[in-house]
Amino acid sequence: MIKRWEKIRTEYLGDFRIFRIRADSSRSPRTGNVHRFFVLESPDWVNVIPLTPEGNVVMIRQYRHGTEEVTLEVPGGMVDAGDGDPSVSAARELREETGYEAEEIIHLGSVAPNPAFLNNRCHSYLVRRARRAHAVQLDGAEDITFEEIPLAEIPGLIRDGAITHSLTIAAFYYLELAGIA
Amino acid sequence: MIKRWEKIRTEYLGDFRIFRIRADSSRSPRTGNVHRFFVLESPDWVNVIPLTPEGNVVMIRQYRHGTEEVTLEVPGGMVDAGDGDPSVSAARELREETGYEAEEIIHLGSVAPNPAFLNNRCHSYLVRRARRAHAVQLDGAEDITFEEIPLAEIPGLIRDGAITHSLTIAAFYYLELAGIA
Secondary structure, eight states, X not given: OOOOOEEEEEEEEEEXXXXXXXXXXXXXXXXXXXXXXXXXXXXXXXXXXXXXXXXXXEXXXXXXXXXXXXXXXXXXXXXXXXXXXXXXXXXXXXXXXXXXXXXXXXXXXXXXXXXXXXXXXXXXXXXXXXXXXXOOOOOTTOOEEEEEEEGGGHHHHHHTTSOOBHHHHHHHHHHHHHTOO | OOOOOEEEEEEEEEEOSSOEEEXXXXXXXXXXXXXXXXXXXXXXXXXXXXXXXXXXXXXXXXXXXXXXXXXXXXXXXXXXXXXXXXXXXHHHHHHHHHOEEOSEEEEEEEEBSOTTTBOOOEEEEEEESOEEOSOOOOOXXXXXXXXXXXXXXXXXXXXXXXXXXXXXXXXXXXXXXXXXX
């Protein structure tokens, strides 16, 4: 039976806008020894599979500064503290990044992006009857295009490595497991 | 057509053992303005679905210091620079964390854990005919138990939120898409 570790001390090490870093010193219930672990504190994230009446997914392409590559992903972003529910953040990110409106939004599942060192969750949603209704609103640090891709092609794009973002892949697996597309 | 951003400057901000943080200042091809992005440099990660001859997956439970919860995951860890191929790292993590031996190891797919701010990949593997052959070798900072769970029960555990680690979920989706279990 795995037990919790007792946290002895927390030290904040830096604030990097999208996350804060702290070091927790915690005691192992197995050995009694204290070890130091780095934790990134981040707001929760959201992503959304926008499905059109024609059975297409609205996907986005953007340059990603972590991998220094252009990626193919579903829309998403960070939960704003003022959003109330993460579904509000997901609908907002969809609107800002693609101009599509979320008439009906359904929670599919929530992952821990990396429980080893990230403290947050990423919530995945399905939007049914997604429709283009607004102009795209990109901030200065964004450069995003969107395109519609038939949902039936998504598994092949994941298998062949054209979609690699772990959180986008988790969202599509939740959709498949929910059986509601 | 999305273009690469031109990197103007890189500044290293800190070394946190499991990752280094840098800030890249890059010029937007859309606006011409320079923005600053935080990037975590990390070695690649691996995880492995160990499948026994009886059709069970060897899963592990451990306390995770990011989410401060006990998680249910597949074995995995970091690629050591000296491992050569990530499959070697995956077989080693499987052996250390569970004592199971990887007689046959097959690459399933590789995700970008978070292309927005992580520079690395996580490589997922399937081990077929996994067999208990060694004692577990935990380091002082680990406290891990393992158990066998029928592969057929995994989709339900993901759907119901008992398995939440995004990289474990991606590995199982790759396995399903490969159709080779």
